[in-house]
Amino acid sequence: MTTLTIITGDQLSPGLSALKAMERGKDHVLMAELCDEVRYVRHHLKKIVLIFSAMRHFAEELQAAGHCVHYHRFDPDASIRSFSDAVAAHCQRHAIDEVVVTRPGEWRVFDEFNKLEKSLGIPVRMLEDDRFVSTPGEFADWAEGRKSLRMEFFYRLMRKRTGLLMDQQGEPEGGQWNFDADNRRKWKGSPESASPMSFVPDDITREVIALVSSSIDGFGELDGFDFGVTRAQARRALAHFVRTGLAWFGDYQDALPDDEDYRFHSRLSAYLNIGLLDPLEVCEAVEGAWRSGEVPLNAAEGYIRQIIGWREFVRGIYWLKMPDYADGNHLAGDQPLPAWYWTGETGMRCLERAIGNTRRNAYAHHIQRLMVTGNFALLLGVRPREVCEWYLAVYADAYEWVELPNTLGMVMFGDGGLLASKPYAASGKYIQRMGDHCANCKYNVAERTADDACPFNALYWDFLMRNEKKLGGNPRMRMMYRNVERLEPAEKAAITKRANWIRENVEVL
Ligand SMILES: Cc1cc2nc3c(=O)[nH]c(=O)nc-3n(C[C@H](O)[C@H](O)[C@H](O)COP(=O)(O)OP(=O)(O)OC[C@H]3O[C@@H](n4cnc5c(N)ncnc54)[C@H](O)[C@@H]3O)c2cc1C
Ligand code: SF4
Structure with missing residues (x-):
């Protein structure tokens, strides 16, 4: 009996449950750089390089350890585009009795694997991913x-x-x-x-960088790729962080x-x-x-x-x-994501810095994600799906199991409070308190409705007023709504006017 084990690009662990279940040297390992995986969102180029290079290094390590590895390199014109294609092609060429996988990180792939058994006519066994503390x-x-x-x-x-x-x-x-x-x-x-530990690309990584830059139209900057791509390098990065x-x-x-x-x-x-x-x-x-x-x-x-x-x-x-979670839109967001989320070209300094970091490094730290780019999208009332797609594309660490609850639940309150007890909505004052962006910004963080007022301010009060029916009864928001009650009608009208102006002119802020 021969088993085929599929290893996805986020399963590069020697102790992976699917690897433990196979017989080294006899059973087959399948790894594939696939068009569908590259293109389902417009990933950051550094994210793709990280995954492909780490996959190639991992495949070499498995081979050196005696595993029989079948590896598909990325080809934009290949007829094999998905996991299902790769497995079907493999099973046509080899006598495979069973396919074994570890639970993938995204529902989309989970669903695809679950359908394999029917389409292939070969049993498919899905094992739990024991790289987490809980199941x-x-x-x-x-x-x-x-x-x-x-x-x-x-x-x-x-x-x-x-x-x-x-x-x-x-x-x-x-x-x-x-x-x-x-x-x-x-x-x-x-x-x-x-600073996090930085690594000089080796031959394999340089080859992947050349491939990605010539054949993939992704997001962000590829220059200066410095992620580690092996377990040994990642362990050095860990030791470096603990030390510094x-x-x-x-x-x-x-x-x-x-x-x-x-x-x-x-x-x-x-x-x-x-x-x-x-x-x-x-x-x-x-x-x-x-x-x-x-x-x-x-x-x-x-x-x-x-x-x-x-x-x-x-x-x-x-x-x-999942899968219904992805459709959540409790606050009925209906605005498009501003185009400058992809370019970083905005005069709002905090957003320009957070998106600049994202474009350069496929990285932004948690407070940039939550209280800058996330907060702005929440206050503006962007459609959660568009926000989620952006976060899934632009970060090197983005996989739907972790990205979606953070974006849809924590940032957009799209699940109505399942994950977070209240929306993380904040005015420019919070951003001013936590850093020094505002001192370098063309907007005035102390103003609410003036022409040069920080856009977060009017949007924040407008957000509270617009969503009073849904959020006014939330005990954790009592203080916020007490402050709303104190606003004079003329001030409320001025806030609404400024917020509407911001929504209409968001692309040129
Ligand atoms: C809108 C939004 C989207 C996010 N998308 C992702 C994502 O796609 N992938 C991802 O790994 N994290 C995501 N996060 C969580 C968090 O922002 C990142 O894990 C963190 O910024 C990664 O950088 P770091 O390794 O320097 O983290 P550090 O600040 O050094 O934190 C340490 C570690 O804790 C874990 N962690 C911290 N916060 C969270 C969290 N809220 N959820 C899950 N793990 C957490 C991460 O593994 C991280 O490496 C998101 C947060 C928000 C608000
Ligand atoms: S003034 Fe407003 S837009 Fe400018 S950096 Fe501060 S919070 Fe951001």
Whole structure:
């Protein structure tokens, strides 16, 4: 009996469940650089290079370890365009008795794999992806019967399950589960920032860069590609972050610097999401740094919470609610995404910096994604689908299981509050408080309705007024709505007028 194991571009882990299930040397591994995967959104060019190069390196490692690997290189004119095409072609040439896959990261591919058995007439076995702390089934059990799903409670369960940052009595280290309240500092010029580890492209990566630049019309800049593309490099990037950035991660994780792209963020998500790093090995390295006194507890806890809290939680929501989740539009957004989301050409400094980072690096840190590009799309009332497609395309770490809940749920409140207890709507004041963009902007953050007023301001108040029926009863928004009540009718009218003007002229802001 011969098995065919499919490995997708985000499953580059030697311990992958589908690899463990096969007989090395006898069974076949299939890896393919596919047109459909390249083109279903307009991906950042650096994201495509990262995935293809990491795939090629991984295939070489598997071959060296004795696996029988069949590898399709990208060809824009190839007749094999999808996983189904690649598997069907392979099964025609080889006697395959069973196809084995690990649960893919996107519902679209999950659905495609589920249909394979019928189209091929060969049994297809889908194994759980055990590179996560929890499974979709366990998440569904946890969610069952709960009125609302909150990350914090799920996170505590994950802390207990993994034992991370737990003391010998089974209590959280430091006597608290969450040190987020300590993590809102504005960076004032010191300590010196840390940059993520940068890697010089090797021959394989250079070959992929040439291929991608000549044959794919993607988003963003390809120059300066410096991601690691092997597990060994990703582990070096992890060690580098723990040594240079982690200590300050907690304090400044919400900061919005005008002159830097990363500050103390790790840029590890791109490695985690394609399997070059394992989430638990990352958390253990972070915990180890705290236990040996190298970093404070708020930094270690803050970082670990992002991984075993948010990362696991959004994945749970994704598999619990897909495929209908993608259609959510609770706040009835109906505006198009401004064209400058793709070019970065806007006079709003915070947006120009966030989109510039995105174009250059296939990266923006969480607060840029949530409180700058995300917040603006929410306040403007953009159609969630367009926003989701943008986020899925432009980041090197973007796969739908993690991108969609963050965008549709956290940013756009499109799921009506399943993931977040209230929309993360904020005026320009928040952006001013967290960084130094506003000092460099042509708009005046202190103004609400004047001609040069920061567009976030009128849009923020207009957002609250427009959505009062849906959001006014939310206990976490009581303060905001009390402030709306205090507005004079003339001020409300001026806000509506300015917000309408912004919507009509958004392309030239
Ligand atoms: C609108 C929006 C879209 C996003 N899309 C993605 C995406 O496609 N892929 C993705 O990995 N993350 C996404 N995130 C979450 C988060 O912004 C990124 O994980 C983070 O910016 C990656 O950079 P980093 O590795 O430097 O993270 P750090 O700031 O160093 O954080 C550490 C790690 O925690 C994890 N993490 C932190 N926050 C989240 C979160 N909210 N959800 C899941 N994991 C989290 C990531 O693995 C990250 O590497 C999105 C957030 C928003 C608001
Ligand atoms: S003034 Fe407004 S648009 Fe300009 S940087 Fe500040 S928040 Fe952004």
